[in-house]
Amino acid sequence: MVIEVIKPGLRTTVQDLGRPGYHHLGIPMSGAMDRYALRAANLLVGNNEEDAALEAVFAGPELSFTDRRLVAVTGAELPPKVDGELRQTWEAFIVEPGQILSFDFLKKGARAYIAISGGIDVPLVLGSRATYLLGGLGGFQGRGLATEDRLQLGQSMARTPKSTSVPEDLRRADPGEPVLRVLPGLYAHRITEEAARGFYEDVWKVAPEADRVGYRFRGGRPLQFVPRKPPFGAGSDPSNIVDAPYPYGSIQVPAGTEPIVLHRDAISGGGYFTLGTVISADMDFVGQMQPNQKIHFTPVDMNAALAARRVEAERLERLRSHCV
Amino acid sequence: MGVKTVLAPIPGTFYRSAAPDQPALKNEGDAVAKGDVIGIIEVMKTFTQIQAEEAGQLVRFLVDDEDAVMAGQPLYELGV
Known part of the structure; x- marks a missing residue:
C-alpha cells in the first residue's frame, strides 16, 4: 500500500x-x-x-x-x-x-x-x-x-x-522548431511597434532558471518602451505598471530584457507589464522545454487561440475513448 | 587502465568550481575518490553536485566551465 x-x-x-x-x-x-x-x-x-x-x-x-x-x-x-x-x-x-x-x-x-x-x-x-x-x-x-x-x-x-x-x-508531437503562440495584451501598448516586431522575430533560449513558477528566456533584443510619466502607484522603471492580475501564461518582461512566461506555480498579480499571454493550447509544451532550447513567439488572435484549444480538446477526447 | 566516459545526469549549466572566485574542484590528472565532487550543474536555481560514482583518475573534461549541458551528455573521462 x-x-x-x-x-x-x-x-x-x-x-x-x-x-x-x-x-x-x-x-x-x-x-x-x-x-x-x-x-x-x-x-x-x-x-x-x-x-x-x-x-x-x-x-x-x-x-x-x-x-x-x-x-x-x-x-x-x-x-x-x-x-x-x-x-x-x-x-x-x-x-x-x-x-x-x-x-x-x-x-x-x-x-x-x-x-x-x-x-x-x-x-x-x-x-x-x-x-x-x-x-x-x-x-x-x-x-x-x-x-x-x-x-x-x-x-x-x-x-x-x-x-x-x-x-x-x-502522444505529444515533436514540434521540431517550436513556436509559442501568443495572444497580445494586456499591456502590449507599453512597448514600441518596432520592439514588438523584434520580440516576435528574435530567437529566444530557455534560461536555466526556468521552473514551475515561470519559464525565463534569453537571447532576444531588449524591448524599447513608449515614453510616459509613471502613473501613481507604478514604479519608475518603464516596465512597471500599477499592480494588475497576471493570467496563467502571461509574459512579463522585467526591465524589458528577459521575458518570463508565468506557469502553474506563478503568483497571481504584480507590477510588471505583460505583453501577451501564451495560449492555453501551448502551455503543456512550455512545461516540456529544456534549458537552452530555442523557440520563437508568434502573435495570434482570439479565434486562432480558441481553434487551437479545440484541437487540444479533440485530441483529449480521442485519448479518452482509446483508454476508457 | 580503462577509460570510462561519465555522463551528465541532468541538464543545466556546468561549473568546475564551487564559486567564481574559487579554484577548480578537480583538474585533469587528479586522483578521484568515490563521492568526490567533480563539478556542479545549475538548473531551476538549484545547484547539484556531480559526485564521482567510482574512484580513478580524471583523464580529461569533455565540457568547459559554464558550458550548457544536456542530460546524458559526456562530462568527463575517468581512468579506472
Whole structure:
C-alpha cells in the first residue's frame, strides 16, 4: 500500500490537475505542468484522470514497491526501468512487490509523469493534491520527495484500462522548431511597434532558471518602451505598471530584457507589464522545454487561440475513448 | 587502465568550481575518490553536485566551465 523513496531525483512532486479557484487569494493553480501527459498516465493505469501522480523533472526518482501495481510514465522521454530492465514510456507495465522502479537519462522533454494504479493518496488541500512548493502547500507534506519518504497509495484502480499504450498520434508531437503562440495584451501598448516586431522575430533560449513558477528566456533584443510619466502607484522603471492580475501564461518582461512566461506555480498579480499571454493550447509544451532550447513567439488572435484549444480538446477526447 | 566516459545526469549549466572566485574542484590528472565532487550543474536555481560514482583518475573534461549541458551528455573521462 506504500511506495518507498530510495532516491528522490532532482525535484519530484505529487501533482494532479491543480487547485483552481483561489488565484484571487494569491494561491496559484499548481498541478501538472503538462496536464495532458498527467491525464494520459492516469488513464493508462485505470485511474481517474484527475488523480495524483508524480511529476519528475529532468531526472527520475528511485522507488521501491510493496505491492503489485500498474505503472505508466508519460510526458518527457525518461525511460523507466523495473529492477534495471527498460520499459516503454506511454505504456502501462506491472511492478511487483519488492521491485524497484528507476529511470535512465532524460532523452527528450523536461517533465515525466509517473502514474501508479490507485493514485498517490495524500490529503486534499483546498480541493487538490497538487504540491505548491513555495507555499509549502498540498502534495506530500508540502514539499518535494526525499529519501526514505513513504507514500501512501490509493486502494485500487477505478476501472480496468481498455488499452495499455497510447498510440503515437496521441502522444505529444515533436514540434521540431517550436513556436509559442501568443495572444497580445494586456499591456502590449507599453512597448514600441518596432520592439514588438523584434520580440516576435528574435530567437529566444530557455534560461536555466526556468521552473514551475515561470519559464525565463534569453537571447532576444531588449524591448524599447513608449515614453510616459509613471502613473501613481507604478514604479519608475518603464516596465512597471500599477499592480494588475497576471493570467496563467502571461509574459512579463522585467526591465524589458528577459521575458518570463508565468506557469502553474506563478503568483497571481504584480507590477510588471505583460505583453501577451501564451495560449492555453501551448502551455503543456512550455512545461516540456529544456534549458537552452530555442523557440520563437508568434502573435495570434482570439479565434486562432480558441481553434487551437479545440484541437487540444479533440485530441483529449480521442485519448479518452482509446483508454476508457 | 580503462577509460570510462561519465555522463551528465541532468541538464543545466556546468561549473568546475564551487564559486567564481574559487579554484577548480578537480583538474585533469587528479586522483578521484568515490563521492568526490567533480563539478556542479545549475538548473531551476538549484545547484547539484556531480559526485564521482567510482574512484580513478580524471583523464580529461569533455565540457568547459559554464558550458550548457544536456542530460546524458559526456562530462568527463575517468581512468579506472
